[in-house]
Amino acid sequence: MDAIQNLPDDPAISISGLTKTYKGVKALSSLDLKVPKNSIFGFLGPNGAGKTTTIKLILGLTRLTAGNCTVFGMDVTKSATSVRRRIGYLAQDPRFYEYMTARRTLKFVAKFFYDGPESLIDERVSECLGTVGLEDKADRPVNTFSGGERQRLGLAQAMVNAPDLLILDEPAASLDPMGRHDVLKVMESLRGKTTIFYSTHILDDVQRVSDTVAILNGGRLIAQAPVEKLLRGGDRVVYSIVARGDELALRSILAGCPWVSAVTAINVNGYTRFEVAVNDESAAEERLLGILAGCRGIRVKEFGPWKYDLEEIFINIMETEDHA
Numbered sequence: 001m002d003a004i005q006n007l008p009d010d011p012a013i014s015i016s017g018l019t020k021t022y023k024g025v026k027a028l029s030s031l032d033l034k035v036p037k038n039s040i041f042g043f044l045g046p047n048g049a050g051k052t053t054t055i056k057l058i059l060g061l062t063r064l065t066a067g068n069c070t071v072f073g074m075d076v077t078k079s080a081t082s083v084r085r086r087i088g089y090l091a092q093d094p095r096f097y098e099y100m101t102a103r104r105t106l107k108f109v110a111k112f113f114y115d116g117p118e119s120l121i122d123e124r125v126s127e128c129l130g131t132v133g134l135e136d137k138a139d140r141p142v143n144t145f146s147g148g149e150r151q152r153l154g155l156a157q158a159m160v161n162a163p164d165l166l167i168l169d170e171p172a173a174s175l176d177p178m179g180r181h182d183v184l185k186v187m188e189s190l191r192g193k194t195t196i197f198y199s200t201h202i203l204d205d206v207q208r209v210s211d212t213v214a215i216l217n218g219g220r221l222i223a224q225a226p227v228e229k230l231l232r233g234g235d236r237v238v239y240s241i242v243a244r245g246d247e248l249a250l251r252s253i254l255a256g257c258p259w260v261s262a263v264t265a266i267n268v269n270g271y272t273r274f275e276v277a278v279n280d281e282s283a284a285e286e287r288l289l290g291i292l293a294g295c296r297g298i299r300v301k302e303f304g305p306w307k308y309d310l311e312e313i314f315i316n317i318m319e320t321e322d323h324a
């Protein structure tokens, strides 16, 4: 698989050759990245991969050693203030004034960061509380909040100024399944309205919510692709058929179709799982189901486009890297 695919022409974030060295530690090595506008972009990598360093560079919180980084076409070093005005940021471990209520917390932040008229601050704060599902807890002090609620308050805080780009550093890493579900739901509700760039080491989150993913390891980008494409295994179009009965007959019919490029079969719990690679997707869409329905002596249990599990792909990429 190519390391970089489907690069957008007018990205929200564009990074090229980005390198960061901390006193002898190379945290990032010549990173190239394009984050499409309005995408939910998962920035995936194990501990120490360089995710937080990249986020700090985008936010202008640390100085780059080499390379370029622009946000909405503005250089993050030369136009740091203008860039920051367009970004909302949730740190890995957000801190709050514990005695303040959620509403007061957001009002306090809005006083500094909200660009709109002051008379609209209350409305904006209520809107953000609604988006993250905290309306009913708005007037409770933050020190009574659960981990998931704190994280959602952090999201509301990052959203107060209606940013065009939300940067979230491990937004769900420390949460239980319900807390993670709630945070991902908020992210999902923002799809198409704003660009979300978030770091994570949780594969399942990426599979559930991202539409594009970049995989980082040891400070180097090792893959970037739309999630659907990654899960399909690249540009190949492959169908999966799980069936039993006269498998040999089915296999020979499939292999005889001019739009089928390869058929493989393995036994799984008394069934045969066929992996059918096709070179003409519309011919396959038109005929494949009809062939299965008309194939006597075959009972089909499952049929659909082949998808890998992100974990399989991730481990595969990491192993290939280790052997390179």
Ligand SMILES: Nc1ncnc2c1ncn2[C@@H]1O[C@H](COP(=O)(O)OP(=O)(O)OP(=O)(O)O)[C@@H](O)[C@H]1O
Binding pocket: 022, 023, 025, 026, 027, 045, 046, 047, 048, 049, 050, 051, 052, 053, 054, 201
């Ligand atoms: N201020 C610093 N001084 C020296 N080394 C640093 C500094 N900050 C980060 N590093 C090193 O840079 C590398 C990348 O760290 P970074 O925090 O960006 O990784 P990460 O992918 O965000 O990891 P995690 O998932 O654990 O937060 C690590 O080897 C880390 O030890």
